[in-house]
Amino acid sequence: MEYVSGPIWSPQGFWRGHIGFEDGVIVEVGKGRAKENVAEGIILPTFVNAHTHIVDYVVPVDLSLSLAEVVAPPDGLKYRVLGQTPLEKQRRAVSYISECMLRKGISAFSDFREGGVEGSAVLSSAQGARPFIMGKTRRPRFDKEEVLEILKVADGIGPSAISDWDYEELRELADLVRSKGKAFALHCSERVREDLDKVLDLEPSYLIHMCQATDGDLEVCAQEGIPIVVCPRSNMFFGMPTPLRRMIEAGVVVALGTDNAMISFPDMFIEMEFAGRLLRSQGMSRLDCVMSMATANGRKIINESPLIEFDPGSPCDLMVVREHGGDPVTDVILRTAGQDPLLVCAGRERRGLP
Ligand SMILES: [Zn+2]
Numbered sequence: 603m604e605y606v607s608g609p610i611w612s613p614q615g616f617w618r619g620h621i622g623f624e625d626g627v628i629v630e631v632g633k634g635r636a637k638e639n640v641a642e643g644i645i646l647p648t649f650v651n652a653h654t655h656i657v658d659y660v661v662p663v664d665l666s667l668s669l670a671e672v673v674a675p676p677d678g679l680k681y682r683v684l685g686q687t688p689l690e691k692q693r694r695a696v697s698y699i700s701e702c703m704l705r706k707g708i709s710a711f712s713d714f715r716e717g718g719v720e721g722s723a724v725l726s727s728a729q730g731a732r733p734f735i736m737g738k739t740r741r742p743r744f745d746k747e748e749v750l751e752i753l754k755v756a757d758g759i760g761p762s763a764i765s766d767w768d769y770e771e772l773r774e775l776a777d778l779v780r781s782k783g784k785a786f787a788l789h790c791s792e793r794v795r796e797d798l799d800k801v802l803d804l805e806p807s808y809l810i811h812m813c814q815a816t817d818g819d820l821e822v823c824a825q826e827g828i829p830i831v832v833c834p835r836s837n838m839f840f841g842m843p844t845p846l847r848r849m850i851e852a853g854v855v856v857a858l859g860t861d862n863a864m865i866s867f868p869d870m871f872i873e874m875e876f877a878g879r880l881l882r883s884q885g886m887s888r889l890d891c892v893m894s895m896a897t898a899n900g901r902k903i904i905n906e907s908p909l910i911e912f913d914p915g916s917p918c919d920l921m922v923v924r925e926h927g928g929d930p931v932t933d934v935i936l937r938t939a940g941q942d943p944l945l946v947c948a949g950r951e952r953r954g955l956p
Pocket of ligand 1 (some may be wrong): 622653654655714789810861
């Protein structure tokens, strides 16, 4: 059996102890330091990157373009470039990025994937972090046969936004996806505020962005238990404010994602640091919520239980990062980006130490 020791994360706060594991499963958990350790430092659950478009890694950055000119279907820059990129090159990007993510402690990511059935299938080339695939129809039109084909390879469907669709067709899409027990989620109120009643009538599993949300919108999301995924680096790049403090104070379940890979490399430590700095600039004095955004709340987005307990018998999904002598929360959020975790274990997958 192997051991790691240090401050261990729990939803109630950090406590000092050790974890013993073998064959991808936690075997022993206890107080105090183990005698021999493969790694010592702050022990965290692996992260879930709750919103990505990782194949966008192949798209070049053009600072002269607006949000719509980059990401709006069907003629935005990303759609033009992706349309001309051979599937083999897209698969290589998936393989590389998913490996980078696992090395940075991300065990799973929820990816909004363009390109219909073929586009969703490209994500099966992931070799490190595990994809939760949110497919998309080739055009913003309801085509039952196409949706059923996509759902054979995808975990759900993620249309771009309500404003790109005929509403009745979008309702048909949402009904079909839910009837198959799959996830349905969409971007909402990123650049302009959209009609939240109409969006929530589609019964989405969660929403992404909500930069332009009113306090009333956020209260409704909190009351109805609709999680919001925020991508603050992406929002800042496109000049959109992320009302993160207002979301937290409204009681919304907030998860964290890195969005389009051409503008934000999918490294959750960087996104967490950015979210932490943003919250501090918005007057928050504690950053514990950022830990939940990257761990428990992200698991809700991929339909996993948010109850992360390091208990004997649980899969060994953990990582160890360096201590810097301060509060472990601030050590993780403000002082870890730029460094690799000492050890990452996602079940039997392992990165870092030999
Ligand atoms: Zn997105």
